[in-house]
Amino acid sequence: MRIAKPLLLVTTPLGVVGAIYEAYRLAGGLVLLMVALMSLIAVAVGTLVMTIRREAAAERAKATAITSEQS
Numbered sequence: 191m192r193i194a195k196p197l198l199l200v201t202t203p204l205g206v207v208g209a210i211y212e213a214y215r216l217a218g219g220l221v222l223l224m225v226a227l228m229s230l231i232a233v234a235v236g237t238l239v240m241t242i243r244r245e246a247a248a249e250r251a252k253a254t255a256i257t258s259e260q261s
Contacts (some may be wrong), residue, residue, distance in 0.1 A: 201244075214221040 210221060210225065213224055
């Protein structure tokens with residue numbers, strides 16, 4: 191896993207850029223729709239991650255407050 195994770199973090203964006211280039215060569219303007227869809231999915235995933243982190247932080251703060259209150 192020590193090698194695989196950095197390798198995936200580098201090659202995945204390069205693969206996406208290469209795929210967008212090839213799609214532009216083959217389909218032209220339809221690439222705009224593909225980029226728009228990928229952007230929408232990225233925003234949805236980002237929003238989900240932010241919500242999960244916010245809720246986890248709120249739970250940790252609540253647990254800390256309860257612990258310090260009992261002491």
